[in-house]
Amino acid sequence: MNLSPLPTNPQEDNVVQTTSIFQLLKSDLLTTKKLSNQNLLELLFCSPGLQALFLHRGANWLEGLKIPLLPRFISALKRFMTGIEIHPGAKIGKGVLICHGSGVVIGETAIIGDGSLIYQDVTLGGTGKEAGKRHPTLGKNVIVEPGAKVLGNIKIGDNVRICAGAVVLRNVPDNSVVAGVPGRIIYSDWNLNSQSEQELKIDRQAQIIQNLFKRIKLLENQVENWKSKSNCLSDACIVDVQANLHSESDDLIEEFLEGAGI
Template sequence: MPVAADLAVLSGPAPRRPGLWRTLRGDVACVQARDPAARFTLEILLTYPGVHAVLAHRLANRLWRSGLRFPARLLSWLARAATNVDIHPGATIGQRLFIDHGAGVVIGETAEIGDDVTLYHGVTLGGTTWSAGKRHPTLRDGVLVGAGAKVLGPVEVGAGARVGANAVVMQDVPPGMTVVGIPGRVVIGKQERRRIDGRIDLDHHLMPDPVGEAISALLDRIAFLETRVAHLQRGEAAAPARCDTCEEQGNR
């Protein structure tokens, strides 16, 4: 038996992708688990632009993968005009993506998003090169990206990681870590986060400030040095004045 056949037998059949209807139901149902303001399904379907954008992308992506590129782009453009969310139809999006508020979100063509990912308004998953091929980020399962954050280039954000509001990420992020700042820096590990009945932690604004902490440490050091200098100056002022004439007479 050929080697390829052996590998196929060992790996088993490829996992089946969920049907479109099941995927759409998951996109709507996940909102109630992540948005305290969500009340019932009809309200979500009618009033959540992030949900509208994801549902339109599911259809546009199917057209794109079927070779109907122009209808796919036209549908994504109409969805952008209606929702202010720009998702390229070629982007790969997993199950139960939630785009909260939706305004200003941009997802590029080669971006890959895993399951149970949450994006807030103003998020950009963008590219940094004109070259063809993979040029947009990959977000693994369970990633949360805060409002206004930018993840740029073919970087990978590991499963369960969080990107703080307004951070700019241009390097890979290990799984479970939290990144803040410009450029993004890892500041919190998964074990340090709060857990709320198994639901995601929405306190993405409660982030440490590594730059502010560094400045605070420098200010403390400057205050310490100023105190030392003042102490030395007082000591010199209290010392008896030196008399050169008396020292010369004593040497005679």
């Protein structure tokens, strides 16, 4: 099985439009203000997500000017103040909101599209197996819920929701919902045709259990056939006693496979 990520979209760099630093700062403030009842001073002094974005804008601007040391110093100061770690090289679009923020880690080559929402304990990191572009690209209006991990040089499409605690290792198409470990698509507007996209939709653990369940049923049928042919009356009562247990067990397994237990 090929576990390499899907080819990235050649237009992935367009998810972050070229905007002046002042426009970015204004969009950060307006976005946070829109979703908060706090006044301006409270936002500036008591909103760690907004503080982290403000400091990152400056660090990223200095990083673009190839100024040594200072961008990393600002990044370290930001992490100390807010608990949010964003590499100065990361590209973050306008209107992005970091909600709560503690424990957020965003890698050097990560790209976050306009209007995205990042919750606490989210990691946009690498796998340690790639060089160059090694962190994910998030499209526009992506929601990454608490504790989710998006790893490697992968592309997350526009309007995607990554559920809490998910670990995403493959590309995700637009307008999808991803959940689980490893992440799998539980809803999508798209027809998933490629092999890699189909693999992302499959729950491997449930598939393995389903195969084992089928084999057990086959063995039970073979035993029943053997008993009927050999007229083994001594085991008849045992089979009757176990019938209800088998039925209850089958119901639990089928409920799990249908998704209630995943």
